[in-house]
Amino acid sequence: MKYVDSNFIEDVVYELCIKANTLFDPDLYNALLQKYKNSLNIDDKTKYTNILNNINLAAESKRPLCQDTGQVVVFIESGNKVVITNKTINNAVNDGVNKAYTNNFYRKSVVKNAIFDRTNTKNNTPVLIYTDIVEGDKINIHLMVKGAGSENCSAVKMFTPGVSREEIFSFIKDSIIRSGEKSCPPLVLGIGIGGTMDYAALLSKKAFFHILEADEKAFVADLLKYLGDTASNILDIRLMTSSTHIASLPVALTFNCHSMRHASCVINGDSVVYKPKKKNNFLRIENDFSAKEILCSDIAALSSLKSGDNFLLTGEIYTARDAAHKKFKEYYDLNKKLPVDFKGKIVFYAGPCPAAAGEIIGPIGPTTSARMDEYCELMYSNGLFASVGKGERSNEAKNIIEKYKGRYFIAQGGIACLLSKCVKHAEIVAFDELGTEAVRKLYVERLPLKVVI
Ligand code: SF4
Incomplete structure (x- = not known):
C-alpha cells in the first residue's frame, strides 16, 4: 500500500488551481496563433491579438486569464493500493481550492443552492468532484475551471440507435450556432456519447483530458468537415465515448470558451509530477488596432x-x-x-x-x-x-x-x-x-x- 497525506493533496490542488487559472495549454496556444495568422480582416486579427497577448499577460503577472475563475471541477483516479491519511480526499480538494481562491484573489462564483439560496459561499467551494478507483498505487488529478458563459450553452440530446451521423452532426452544429458570442468563441468543444443522459454529460467533460482513440479521431474529422464555415468558431473538439443501453444513444456537449483552463498531475506517495503546464515563452504580438x-x-x-x-x-x-x-x-x-x-x-x-x-x-x-x-x-x-x-x-x-x-x-x-x-x-x-x-x-x-x- 502507498500512503498519501491529505495535506499534501491539498497543497497539490492549490497549485493546480494556480496553473489552471494563469497558464495556457501550448497546443491550444498554437491553434490560436494559427487562427491569428489566418485572419482575413482587422476585427479577427485584433480579436486574436488580444487573446494571445492576454495569455502572455496572465502568465507574466500570475493573474487569471479570465475574470470568471469558474466553478472548479475535479476528476480523480485513485489507485486501489493508495491509503489517504488524515482528511478525506474530498475535504482535501475543497480546502485546496478554498485557499487557492482566497489567497490569490480569484473570483468566487459559487452560490449555496441553485434554487433556494443563491448566496455566494465566498470561497468558491464546494468543488464538483468525480472519483474513480483504478488499479495501482498512484493518484491522478485533473482539474478544470469552468466558466458559466460557455457552460450555459451546453446541451444534451437523447437520440435512439437508428439515428444517422448527419442527425448527430446537425444537433452539434445547431448548438454551436445558437451559442453565438455568449460562449466566447473559438470554442473547445467536449462531446460525450454513450451511457445514460447524466453519464454522457460527464463524458463530455472528461473528454477534455482524454486522448482520442482512432475511431473517435475519424468521427471528429468527419464532424469538422460537416461543420463547414461553422468550424471557424472551433479551436478544438474533444470526444469521449462509452457503452450504452441497446435502446439509447445519448449525446452531450460541454461548451468551453477559448479560455480553456485545466491542469493535471500524478501523485506518487509524497511526490508529484504536474502534466506539462509550465510558463511558456509565447511571443507578444503588436496590436494594430486603432479607433x-x-x-x-x-x-x-x-x-x-x-x-x-x-x-x-x-x-x-x-x-x-x-x-x-x-x-x-x-x-x-x-x-x-x-x-x-x-x-x-x-x-x-x-x-x-x-x-x-x-x-x-x-x-x-x-x-x-x-x-x-x-x-x-x-x-x-x-x-x-x-x-x-x-x-x-x-x-x-x-x-x-x-x-x-x-x-x-x-x-x-x-x-x-x-x-x-x-x-x-x-x-x-x-x-x-x-x-x-x-x-x-x-x-x-x-x-x-x-x-x-
Ligand atoms: S465564456 Fe470563458 S472566456 Fe468568456 S467570460 Fe466565461 S470563462 Fe471567460
Missing part, C-alpha cells in the same frame, strides 16, 4: 456611432450584473431611490476578480448580456444610456433599447487581464455584500468596445 477615443460624457458622439463601429471609451462607468439588477428591481418595486442615478450613464455587465496588492482592480471582462434582458425596460426607461456586455440581446430587449434611444456595446470576452489595464480607478458604490456582483464606479481609459445596437 477613435470617445468620452463617456460625449453622448452626442456616442450616439452618432453606427452598429459595427469600434471605439475606445474613456470616462466614468458602473458595473452591475445579475444580483445587482435583481436588487434594482426590488428598489423600484418598493419605490425606493436607487443607490446610483443611472440617467445618461453606462453600465458594464461585469464582475471582476478581487484586486491583488498593487492592483486597481482584478481581471475584468463582460458577462453574458442576455441574462440582463429582463431588466432592460426598467433600466432604459429610467434613463440608462448604454450597457456593455457580451453576446446577442433578445428581440424584445433590442426593441426596448431602440425605443428609449439607448445603446448596446460589446467588449471582447476572455481577455480580462488586458481589460483590467484600462481601469484607472475603481470603488464600490452599492451592495458591497454582493462581492464581485457589487456595483462599482470605474474610471476607464480607452476601453475597446464595439457598437451592436
Whole structure:
C-alpha cells in the first residue's frame, strides 16, 4: 500500500488551481496563433491579438486569464493500493481550492443552492468532484475551471440507435450556432456519447483530458468537415465515448470558451509530477488596432456611432450584473431611490476578480448580456444610456433599447487581464455584500468596445 497525506493533496490542488487559472495549454496556444495568422480582416486579427497577448499577460503577472475563475471541477483516479491519511480526499480538494481562491484573489462564483439560496459561499467551494478507483498505487488529478458563459450553452440530446451521423452532426452544429458570442468563441468543444443522459454529460467533460482513440479521431474529422464555415468558431473538439443501453444513444456537449483552463498531475506517495503546464515563452504580438477615443460624457458622439463601429471609451462607468439588477428591481418595486442615478450613464455587465496588492482592480471582462434582458425596460426607461456586455440581446430587449434611444456595446470576452489595464480607478458604490456582483464606479481609459445596437 502507498500512503498519501491529505495535506499534501491539498497543497497539490492549490497549485493546480494556480496553473489552471494563469497558464495556457501550448497546443491550444498554437491553434490560436494559427487562427491569428489566418485572419482575413482587422476585427479577427485584433480579436486574436488580444487573446494571445492576454495569455502572455496572465502568465507574466500570475493573474487569471479570465475574470470568471469558474466553478472548479475535479476528476480523480485513485489507485486501489493508495491509503489517504488524515482528511478525506474530498475535504482535501475543497480546502485546496478554498485557499487557492482566497489567497490569490480569484473570483468566487459559487452560490449555496441553485434554487433556494443563491448566496455566494465566498470561497468558491464546494468543488464538483468525480472519483474513480483504478488499479495501482498512484493518484491522478485533473482539474478544470469552468466558466458559466460557455457552460450555459451546453446541451444534451437523447437520440435512439437508428439515428444517422448527419442527425448527430446537425444537433452539434445547431448548438454551436445558437451559442453565438455568449460562449466566447473559438470554442473547445467536449462531446460525450454513450451511457445514460447524466453519464454522457460527464463524458463530455472528461473528454477534455482524454486522448482520442482512432475511431473517435475519424468521427471528429468527419464532424469538422460537416461543420463547414461553422468550424471557424472551433479551436478544438474533444470526444469521449462509452457503452450504452441497446435502446439509447445519448449525446452531450460541454461548451468551453477559448479560455480553456485545466491542469493535471500524478501523485506518487509524497511526490508529484504536474502534466506539462509550465510558463511558456509565447511571443507578444503588436496590436494594430486603432479607433477613435470617445468620452463617456460625449453622448452626442456616442450616439452618432453606427452598429459595427469600434471605439475606445474613456470616462466614468458602473458595473452591475445579475444580483445587482435583481436588487434594482426590488428598489423600484418598493419605490425606493436607487443607490446610483443611472440617467445618461453606462453600465458594464461585469464582475471582476478581487484586486491583488498593487492592483486597481482584478481581471475584468463582460458577462453574458442576455441574462440582463429582463431588466432592460426598467433600466432604459429610467434613463440608462448604454450597457456593455457580451453576446446577442433578445428581440424584445433590442426593441426596448431602440425605443428609449439607448445603446448596446460589446467588449471582447476572455481577455480580462488586458481589460483590467484600462481601469484607472475603481470603488464600490452599492451592495458591497454582493462581492464581485457589487456595483462599482470605474474610471476607464480607452476601453475597446464595439457598437451592436
Ligand atoms: S472566456 Fe468568456 S465564456 Fe470563458 S470563462 Fe471567460 S467570460 Fe466565461
